Amino acid sequence: SQTIHQWPATLVQPVGSPLSLECTVEGTSNPNLYWYRQAAGRGLQLLFYSVGIGQISSEVPQNLSASRPQDRQFILSSKKLLLSDSGFYLCAWRGQSNNSPLHFGNGTRLTVT
Amino acid sequence: GDSVTQMEGPVTLSEEAFLTINCTYTATGYPSLFWYVQYPGEGLQLLLKATKADDKGSNKGFEATYRKETTSFHLEKGSVQVSDSAVYFCALSDKAGNQFYFGTGTSLTVIP
Numbered sequence: 001s002q003t004i005h006q007w008p009a010t011l012v013q014p015v016g017s018p019l020s021l022e023c024t025v026e027g028t029s030n031p032n033l034y035w036y037r038q039a040a041g042r043g044l045q046l047l048f049y050s051v052g053i054g055q056i057s058s059e060v061p062q063n064l065s066a067s068r069p070q071d072r073q074f075i076l077s078s079k080k081l082l083l084s085d086s087g088f089y090l091c092a093w094r095g096q097s098n099n100s101p102l103h104f105g106n107g108t109r110l111t112v113t
Numbered sequence: 114g115d116s117v118t119q120m121e122g123p124v125t126l127s128e129e130a131f132l133t134i135n136c137t138y139t140a141t142g143y144p145s146l147f148w149y150v151q152y153p154g155e156g157l158q159l160l161l162k163a164t165k166a167d168d169k170g171s172n173k174g175f176e177a178t179y180r181k182e183t184t185s186f187h188l189e190k191g192s193v194q195v196s197d198s199a200v201y202f203c204a205l206s207d208k209a210g211n212q213f214y215f216g217t218g219t220s221l222t223v224i225p
Contacts, residue, residue, distance in 0.1 A: 042218075
């Protein structure tokens with residue numbers, strides 16, 4: 001069966017520090033991969049999605065970037081964190097079928113101080 | 114563009130009450146529709162889905178019917194439990210299936 005791993009679960013970082021969040025998927029190949037952010041008490045904001053290695057689509061211009069160095073690995077990065085980057089970051093994957101649902105990881109709670 | 118609108122919360126119900134959370138959508142073509150549930154501190158879990166008009170998705174006592182004529186996908190449960198307390202998200206995927214659009218979420222609290 002397919003599983004998605006996301007780490008770390010929680011992270012506290014000072015303003016101006018770099019960020020690297022990692023997500024890996026097991027049990028499937030060539031998944032579509034997604035990064036979402038959820039601000040406290042609010043809905044989901046799509047940040048990036050990828051349909052293949054090295055292919056990244058950005059939905060919101062900001063100081064974050066994403067990379068997909070391997071088929072089942074998706075990384076969210078920042079060179080310098082802002083206070084406004086605090087939130088709950090969710091990685092998700094879906095299969096290639098048009099009707100496939102999204103499957104989410106357990107999320108990373110990021111607090112920028 | 115495609116979008117999802119779901120009822121504002123929070124919703125507070127007594128145990129065994131009937132639940133309805135409204136969801137309507139705007140989309141070109143024939144999207145797939147989903148309900149997700151999020152428990153505190155966790156990621157979203159797929160609750161149910163429907164991929165074409167008149168399909169009924171069901172899981173754990175929850176149901177939703179894909180209504181093309183009213184562009185709706187309302188979530189219902191006949192008798193809620195305390196363990197159903199969570200945030201519920203309605204979502205659609207576009208025709209190509211690459212993009213998902215989520216509602217803002219509805220917080221449900223069930224009291225004994």
